[in-house]
Amino acid sequence: MDRIYSFPASAKHFHLYRHDSELKKHPAYRAAKQGDNESAFELVWDLASHFLINLKGEFNEDTVYVSPFAKEASGDNAIPPLLASACASFMGGQAENDIVQLERVFHTGADPMERMSLRPSFEGEVVSGQTYVLVDDVTNLGGTLAELANYILINGGRVEGTIVLCNAGRSHDFVPSKKTSRLLKERFGNEIKEIFGIRTEALTTNEANYLIGFRTTDEIRNRLFKAKKETTKRLRSKGIQ
Template sequence: MPPTATSLREYGIPIGASEPFSLFEHDTDLKKHNCYQSAKAGDEQAAFILLKELALPFLIGIKGKLPRDAIFVAPFARESGGDNAIPQVLATFCQSIFGGELDNGIVQVTRVFHTGADPMERLAMRPEFEGKVMSQRLYVLVDDVTNMGGTLAELANHIQRHGGIVAAIIVLVNAGRLKRLAPDKTIIGKLERRYPNEIINLFHICPLALTANEAQYLIGFKTADEIRNRRTKATEEIHRRLRSKGIELTADNNG
């Protein structure tokens, strides 16, 4: 089995933070910037140039819509060398423009290799976060691209589980089919009736803590057996995809 988060995702993205502030709906403009590949590979200077040229007017434009004295936090790995530099540099930009604080203590402790993954692979390999949360403080989550919203949901879960308040989300690209991150309650009700226990048992996610795109994806399955079979196939696909890149999943990949 691939490494996956073992803790329960019990808190969803709050309604008040469900509409991310975003610059693009597709990643085309981001990827065609001449600094993108270097920034994605971990070059902080390239990330700075990319954000200055693409995102600075966008960030200045939303300045009055962000809470004061917020803590800005981006998902980044404990061992960040060679990893995507854009989210953390974007968080630094936000702190500089909006004030507040920058958090460097909350880190992703599992590697999930989501680049190129399909929706079931993303659900099967959840990231997990550790780090001190300031109770009752307002947090703004920051990332470069969101698709299913799962990584942001896991970060939001960690913050809320430890007493923090997720007040807003900023992304460069909101690439999900559904742009709102919180799920429709009608869809969640259908999932709970159709699969009373399976979603928690298979994914360690409470139905109410699913994102809108995760819930919409799962409602497309007719039976629990269909979900189980697709998850098994996704596990095989994860191993095959990563082996082709020279990555062999072991317990050590789990942080």
């Protein structure tokens, strides 16, 4: 599925930390990232409870909180769904478990071009007109949350914002400036959509700022070719085929 929608300009975005080192310091972090629910609960409670309490009232109490949680999630990161449940508990609303990510994309350790080439897809029922807030533990380029937002918007839902423990991107905004979007369109035309399956207008701020550093489409394609080889090498080193 192409990414055709950006986050609405009215969406509100909240994060607790700017660097994931604060998460990694927590003694339950490693086990939580490896899928242990009790460790994820401990981490979210210790680090995020006051943060979430202070966000009460930012979203309506009928809001649905949804995280990019992989369908085949055994041994996968347990923090995002626990954080979604905590959002519902502290702020009112409910956590969504039916919308799931179809595949693991292994973004940990990936560079920006690898991340842009490893796009997740989603399935599950979206209630038309329902308000959704997207939840994750860490975002870098913002691509995974943008893909989830696109899925919800295409299927008739409303995306009101994001809540993440750590926004590690250079920019904490999700919608690029009109100037940056215009420059990308002038320089590359529709090639970004042809290469990545993402409309220029649907790029996140950090994705757009990364791509603006390339002068030609050939430079992007050459870097993408190298990135795919790097991804293969990186995953094989972890025993993943």
